[in-house]
Amino acid sequence: MTETGSQTLTIDCPAGNVVARVDGDVIRATGIPYASADRFEVPVPEPSSAEPIDATSWSPACPQNETEDLLRSRFGDAALGDVPEDEQCQRLSVTIPADREPGEPLPVMVWIHGGSYVLGAADAPCHDPANLVAEQRVVVVSITYRLGLFGFVGDGVRRPANLGLFDMIEALRWVQRNVAAFGGDPDAVTVFGESAGADAAVHLMIADGTEGLFRRVIVQSAPLGLARGRTAMYTAMADATRQIDSTTPVDEVLAAQSALARDPALLRFGVRALMPFGTQYGHAPLPDEDEVDAAWERRAADVEVLIGWNEREAAFFTAGISLLGGLQKVPVAGPALYELIVRGVTKVVYTSAAKDFIRRHRRVGGLAAQYVLEWGARGDPLRAAHTVDIPLLFGDQATWDGAPVLVGHRWSEVEENARQLRAIWVEFARTGWTSPADVPGLIRFGRE
Numbered sequence: 001m002t003e004t005g006s007q008t009l010t011i012d013c014p015a016g017n018v019v020a021r022v023d024g025d026v027i028r029a030t031g032i033p034y035a036s037a038d039r040f041e042v043p044v045p046e047p048s049s050a051e052p053i054d055a056t057s058w059s060p061a062c063p064q065n066e067t068e069d070l071l072r073s074r075f076g077d078a079a080l081g082d083v084p085e086d087e088q089c090q091r092l093s094v095t096i097p098a099d100r101e102p103g104e105p106l107p108v109m110v111w112i113h114g115g116s117y118v119l120g121a122a123d124a125p126c127h128d129p130a131n132l133v134a135e136q137r138v139v140v141v142s143i144t145y146r147l148g149l150f151g152f153v154g155d156g157v158r159r160p161a162n163l164g165l166f167d168m169i170e171a172l173r174w175v176q177r178n179v180a181a182f183g184g185d186p187d188a189v190t191v192f193g194e195s196a197g198a199d200a201a202v203h204l205m206i207a208d209g210t211e212g213l214f215r216r217v218i219v220q221s222a223p224l225g226l227a228r229g230r231t232a233m234y235t236a237m238a239d240a241t242r243q244i245d246s247t248t249p250v251d252e253v254l255a256a257q258s259a260l261a262r263d264p265a266l267l268r269f270g271v272r273a274l275m276p277f278g279t280q281y282g283h284a285p286l287p288d289e290d291e292v293d294a295a296w297e298r299r300a301a302d303v304e305v306l307i308g309w310n311e312r313e314a315a316f317f318t319a320g321i322s323l324l325g326g327l328q329k330v331p332v333a334g335p336a337l338y339e340l341i342v343r344g345v346t347k348v349v350y351t352s353a354a355k356d357f358i359r360r361h362r363r364v365g366g367l368a369a370q371y372v373l374e375w376g377a378r379g380d381p382l383r384a385a386h387t388v389d390i391p392l393l394f395g396d397q398a399t400w401d402g403a404p405v406l407v408g409h410r411w412s413e414v415e416e417n418a419r420q421l422r423a424i425w426v427e428f429a430r431t432g433w434t435s436p437a438d439v440p441g442l443i444r445f446g447r448e
Helices: 070-079 130-136 163-182 196-204 231-240 250-262 264-274 289-299 322-329 333-363 411-431
Strands: 008-013 016-023 026-033 091-097 106-112 139-143 184-194 216-220 304-310 368-373 443-445
Touching (some): 008 163, 091 163, 106 163, 106 411, 130 411, 163 184, 163 196, 184 411, 196 216, 231 264, 250 264, 264 333, 304 411, 411 443
Parallel strands (some): 106 139, 106 184, 216 304, 304 368
Antiparallel strands (some): 008 016, 016 026, 026 091, 368 443
16 A cells, blocks of 8 residues: 555555545545446456556446435435446445554455445445444445346346346455455455345355355345246346347436336236346346255355344335325324234335245355344334435434434434444454344344
């Protein structure tokens, strides 16, 4: 690591000389290319650069339909901030403690953002890992990947499937080659993700070419209940967008993506249409659907898993539906019926499949732990809802000031719970599962 000025420094690694910047208690190397790809092409790893790599700008987000961003209605400006958009979005950012001692190896946590495979960005303010890094002494690598039609619908003929997943694999390979130069331990890599990012994490476990790239996985609110039985839906989606090719303007791709997601014809596929984009079984790098359980069993001994959900996941969605939200104002029976719906949808989409995953992993000798996040202010309609773990792990008071997801919370209480959750996550990344004690009002751990 070589000083190049009062606010920047150069990190020498196999990728090249990375020019990073000092930002308070952390060093940020942002927007580093890890691969490149033409539209609808499998990514090619970025070669070592003979020129200095300017890593002082944020990674661009994959183009997306922001006007349909439910996340923005919950997170406000923290959802995406000023992050630019670019179809060439195969970039990653590395954040390390500014006071790391020479020769001090730190655990590595690779963050995969959520957003139903159509929204979000690794370098959005809501995913700022600075506090996590400085406080818990860990290296965080945040990866950006292709979304929506750019990354997750293919028929294997006109367009490959799972291109976003291929992007993630190339990012993990970059981490293995380069993270030691940033002070990270390549033998102590934990992949962690939330929602679609968590779904991607569990599928990376069984993707071809990922053996040895990570040791642990933290799975936050993965919608595993929607993962199976999607072949017919993907076939219909690919057929409906066959006119999209490498020459179609980006805005037309996004318009087609929006129309596809709103197509009433998708309703025939039931609850799966709630998240129409995602990983496709039977297309590289994933096995056929009837082989996925056996594939997870084969990986169980190699990957430790911490997997869980938020107690009222579905409230993130139902709170914005006037018909359902209005139930809470109906005397006597209304609130109870509303909670019954919230917990029922949570079970179908998140809980039941996660419990099945845990049981299978343990049955074949894998180490897996279960948690339930119950955090939130009493009476808050978003208490323990989907995404409430994000402000506990990432960002600071300035990031979340005025965000609807934290209305009714005192920041001092948010920060107290945030420190506890960050410590639990990093302890798992550092040493594996150690069965921590429940934290009343924040998190409890399954003992089954």
